[in-house]
Amino acid sequence: MxxxxxxxxxxxxxxxxxxxxxxxxxxxxxxxxxxxxxxxxxxxxxxxxxxxxxxxxxxxxxxxxxxxxxxxxxxxxxxxxxxxxxxxxxxxxxxxxxxxxxxxxxxxxxxxxxxxxxxxxxxxxxxxxxxxxxxxxxxxxxxxxxxxxxxxxxxxxxxxxxxxxxxxxxxxxxxxxxxxxxxxxxxxxxxHPNHSASARTTSLFLELLERQFPLESPQQKVMLRTASQFADHLAVHINHLNKVLKETTGLTTTELIAGRIVQEAKALLRHTDWSIAEIAESLGFSDFAHFSKFFKTETAIAPGAYRSQTKSLNYT
Missing domain, CATH: 2.60.120.280 (Regulatory protein AraC)
Structure with a gap:
């Protein structure tokens, strides 16, 4: 030999x-x-x-x-x-x-x-x-x-x-x-030595997702936006990541990403004076229209209307 x-x-x-x-x-x-x-x-x-x-x-x-x-x-x-x-x-x-x-x-x-x-x-x-x-x-x-x-x-x-x-x-x-x-x-x-491999992968994904926030200025950009980008960063196959997250959270990779993006978008619309175009760009959207469609799909309200409603509530 x-x-x-x-x-x-x-x-x-x-x-x-x-x-x-x-x-x-x-x-x-x-x-x-x-x-x-x-x-x-x-x-x-x-x-x-x-x-x-x-x-x-x-x-x-x-x-x-x-x-x-x-x-x-x-x-x-x-x-x-x-x-x-x-x-x-x-x-x-x-x-x-x-x-x-x-x-x-x-x-x-x-x-x-x-x-x-x-x-x-x-x-x-x-x-x-x-x-x-x-x-x-x-x-x-x-x-x-x-x-x-x-x-x-x-x-x-x-x-x-x-x-x-x-x-x-x-x-x-x-x-x-x-x-x-x-x-x-x-x-x-x-x-977490007693956690399963799936739980550890989920924990790493959620930590990676959360580390991109909060956004403190319009110049700050969200770099990881897609399921494939997260899978590459975690060095796992995208199908494996999707399967693990669905099993442990009940949501798909895309749904988890979208949910966190919406959460940040709401905070920026409510608490900053950034233009909606600046918010869209910071959150990784190619243009205002794409962001507006995404936000309305997720919340059933347009970003401009959401800002107006929340601003008025702040003054009451």
Whole structure:
């Protein structure tokens, strides 16, 4: 069976063959507490069609993987299909096998607990939520997070090959940045560990929707208006998002978005002196007529009439 460089590294490290280990690890790393390395998948995976199953159950290393392409993560209790750019966190105790399929790209870093020793990083690695997750820490990434993750790994790759005397301090900082990104992605899981995956998705959607408001000036714009935009931002398929929200709230994605838009429109019509055209533009409508039709459909009254009614009530 074909073995990757990472598999060989794990075997040699756990077997205690220091000569082989020295050949695999970057020059000068022995001067640091612990060990760290970063790999590019397209440089270490074979090019033939049949790809190996890679065991990540090393006794020595923590691992953070940035995976693109199609693959499968196998745990004792279930298998997880990976089809979108994804971050995967594993520990020396993780019984995890990864099977790439087709063209696979991405990067990963491996490090020992000593590399993030409190004296060096200020953290206790086993106390970090990402490594105490009640679920398998596999997180699909949004476009923004993909760009951020790629930048971090590119920085790691550049730094580990540099001659900078303090490069391992920077590499610790980059590793911690990845860890904190993962913990942000898992924050809802940790805050609501007994909630179902559907409830967590609903919570993330509602938080994302609500964060766009209130609108404080006509220059402020609502950026996410459609179900597909929310699905892309949450890194889920639109059909899955629609199904989950219907099950948990009784309303469709579009109905929830429309309801919050109407709520904000009413507040702006009642409490500001913005023109209706300014309100329409801030709420993401292409023109006054489109907004007017939407508002009347949702409330059975035109926005101008609603403003007149509520203004008169304020004076009585």
């Amino acid at each position: 074909y073995k990757t460089i990472f598999e060989e590294l794990c075997e040699r490290f756990t077997s205690g063959d220091s000569a082989d280990l020295s050949a695999l690890l970057p020059e000068g790393i022995q001067d640091e507490v612990g060990h760290f390395n970063v790999f590019n998948l397209d440089e270490i995976l074979p090019t033939q069609r049949e790809r190996p199953t890679v065991s990540c159950a090393s006794r020595a290393f923590y691992k953070i993987s940035f995976l693109t392409g199609h693959s499968q993560a196998d745990y004792p209790d279930r298998s997880i299909e990976i089809s979108k750019p994804t971050l995967v966190f594993t520990t020396p105790k993780s019984p995890f096998y990864w099977s790439p399929a087709g063209q696979q790209t991405g990067m990963f870093c491996v490090f020992t607990a000593e590399f993030l020793h409190p004296a060096k990083s200020g953290v206790m690695i086993d106390e970090l939520p990402i490594f105490k997750s009640p679920e398998h820490p596999i997180y699909a990434l949004s476009d923004v997070d993909i760009a951020r993750t790629q930048r971090i790994f590119d920085n790691m790759n550049e730094e580990i090959n540099s001659n900078y005397a303090y490069k391992y301090d920077l590499l610790r900082a980059y590793t911690l940045e990845l860890i904190h990104l993962g913990q942000k992605l898992q924050s809802t899981v940790m805050l």
